[in-house]
Amino acid sequence: MTQSQGHTVKSFDDDLRQLRSLISEMGGLAQEQITAAIDALTRRDSEGAMKVVAQDKSIDALEAEVERFAVRIIALRAPMADDLREVIAALKISSVLERIGDYAKNIAKRTPVLAENSIIQPVSILPEMGRIVARMVRDVLDAFVNRDAELAVAVCQRDKQVDDFYNSLFRALLTYMMENPHHITASAHLLFIAKNLERVGDHATNVAEMVHYGVTGEHIGERPKADATPYVNITPGDTAEGA
Template sequence: MPTTGHTIKAFDQDLDRLRASIAEMGGLAEAAIAGAMRALIDRDVNAANAVIENDARLDALEAEVERQAVQVIALRAPMANDLREVVAALKIAGVVERMGDYAKNIAKRVHAIEPGADLQPLSLLPEMARITGDMVRMVLEAFIRRDPEQATQVSERDRAVDDFYNSIFRTLLTFMMERPQSITAATHLLFVAKNLERIGDHATNVAEMVYFAATGTHLAEREKGGDPARG
């Protein structure tokens, strides 16, 4: 079937809809991370419940992106660069949905921590959450703009998230040894830090997809920091 101006315009509109859905997912994931951390800091169960309930919107958007991407491939038969972008959108939607799941997991910790628990090390987590939220925002902007340079910057920022996780792990370990009564609460905080670290990893995975979709080449593999939990 010959390519016409009408076909090209329709395909561009399809891509715009895909990008808009991905952008909405990214905004929801970033808001979920920030909301879960606020709920944890404030020990606000109602705010935590809101984060948990809002995750259903991310699930629905992922399904919508999948439907849109399959339809575009079936109807438009995109090639080369265009096909890479559609496939990237399909993969990115799944990764962003998992980011939302990690934020939901953080919100669930609010229910698990006893009201009177000593959460002194909690002060280390908000900055780590801010960086991961920024990575989510930046990498989705890179996808919308097809910007490989910004995707590279996101990948490089993951080192800071890894460093935060390693520092928090050691701080919490010391805290638990000095205050055995705090072990349960500190363990919940450790899971929060691990969830944030995984969000950073997923943002880096998206950055790699964005880079490949934009350039057709793979982003150089980044050396990760060691996980102290693995020895």
């Protein structure tokens, strides 16, 4: 390898490290946004929720920076094989992380309405659900930065736990709405929040599948979706305790 080639390879490696760093920073912000949104919800902190909404612009800005940098790498370095897969994966992951930030913003936007309503019991499930999806986001970004296929698989396996939480909460909230019309507004908002968290889990799993493919060149086997809510049948005799 000539000295010129050596410098080119080193520069390309530096570019890939910077790209991974940008994705890691973006993922860290997305994780913090989910945690802060759920924290504001449980504390009924409208001011804290609005800070989450405002912070979403930072994630959007990072997505634009990742896109510019990835396009620059492709144009100047003409990467091939594994390197090209990593750059394309970074572009896709940044788009997913931007969407996760949007979900956090949507959760935060509902907090002021919920702060004005009485607390209902199913809300106690949301903090744990939020912690799980935030950890999934953190771990899948670690898997991307460290090219850890095993950790990516572990993230995929955790998605069923998120779906189980969502299915349980869905049934409980439907029952609350049927038992007392005064709970309809709060329950409807909580349903949307739970669905947002469930979608964050899905997106983290999608990123994990990209990471696994980028590292191994192999796709993770198709995963069964555990969202059973389309098949839930609540009757007026059901109770929240039995849901």
